[in-house]
Amino acid sequence: MSEASLPASRLARFGMEHAGSIRQARFFVWTFSRSPSAMLGLLLVLAFLVLTLIGPWIVPYPEHARGAVDLANRLQPPSAAHWFGTDEMGGDILTRVIIGTRTSFWIGVTITGIAALVGVPLGIAAGYFGGRIRSVIMRITDVFLAVPGLVLALAIVAALGPGILHGVLALAIVWWPGYVRLIEAKALTLRSESYVEAARTMGASHAHILWRHILPNCVSPLVVKASMDMGMAILAAASLGFIGLGAKPPAPEWGAMIAIGRTYMPDWWWYSAFPGLFIFLTVLGFNLFGDGLRDTLDPRSSRG
């Protein structure tokens, strides 16, 4: 007993008990790193996260993020002082685009987070319990899936009134059915796995089976979908911003920036181009990252 309290032997014991997990993790890293596109995705996602984290401290003109006006320098082309040029108020576009990563980050996390929190329990309930519970949940899900997501989101925002919070809320409302579908299908196949039946013959409760067998085996497809949806949610929120139903200027949001910059095309191309480039790279990054995760975590479902 006294030996076990020594840090070294504790570490050794941890290493022994988790040897399988450690081997598995090393295998995942190896598979993932062998795919160039997955590594590019990882790089883009990491760059996005780093900019989100330290953005306010590295931007050249922090005051421009809050809409400071510098009319002497309006609509300047890219230069050493303003790498991405300036907008119609003289705001530094590099600054505003980098600060925009924060907005996009919390939009993406909130939408996918709410969607998963609503969709996963419903999907598990539908797939595992089946019967009438499944019919009710899946019919409601089908109704939501039958209407194009962005159109439904537009209608909801129009009803609630424009604004970034309402936009996020609307997108979350249209986003959860995808998770129900995914998890329902997975839980349905897991329900009849022999190890679930074996657990039942041991007298395991539903809660035990769901927590110990169903949920852990839903994690891989869930992580894959969530990482891909981060990109899609950011794109959808930018779309709402673009048509003026999401973030409002002068908030530094990519979609809203493109919308204003559009009127200055093509002579002042940098105004729209750089926010557009950031959206493109972010969405691409999350998609490639999600693809790579799928190849690693769920090898059977891909390589088609």
Added chain:
Amino acid sequence: MIPLLELRDVTVRFGAHAAVREASLALQPGAALGLVGESGSGKSTLLRVLLRLQDVAAGQVLMDGAEITTARNAALRALRRDVQVVFQNPHSALNPRLSVHDAVAEPLLIQGGLSRTKLRARIDGLLDDVGLGPEFLWRYPHELSGGQKQRVCIARALAPGPRALLLDEPTSALDVSVQAQIIDLLRRLRARHQLAFLFISHNLAVVQLLCEEIAVLRQGEVVERGPVAAVLHAPAHDYTRALLASVLPPGINRLAAP
């Protein structure tokens, strides 16, 4: 003697199709009953009925003479402790996310009442029982061979200390050489723990090695029942004769137990 498990005129329907028709069986404590029949004859369905994983359309399921046909939750606790199952395909019978330790610990944790050290000792003992060394404790299913996985499944089934094991073709997914080892292991475990076996197979030679009694199932009906030697040497039913002719080379005695 009161049978440990008994089916009385059980019928199971899937839609319009009757998978099992008025089947009656009895498994005595400590006895070994072989259940044979071709694919789709209802063998596995009967086993699921005995485990209460499958509801019946008609008939009764009894344990120690008490009816458990529709028992739920607490009323099933005795069945869950005393009757355990080993499935056909060991590859899908283990959760890929649980180590050997966690898989074998599961039934013990569900029952509860074991301290940490006792739990560990019990798991070590169970793995030793099925011929797996301590180096397997923290492995995951994908790091095990088919035979090793089936040993883990058997250890897990033994964990609650059951009186009966229901074995659903436990060797048919394995290599021939491994099959023999598992059969041998099952025979030793049965003797050591005084287990009753309900052994499903379409391999009559294996049934002959493990069981004293045999029941022949055809299209959901029990067509013949009796001691293994009697049924295999003097089959009374045409179907049993056909089954014997189709799967056994002449001279089944050479496969008989020593």
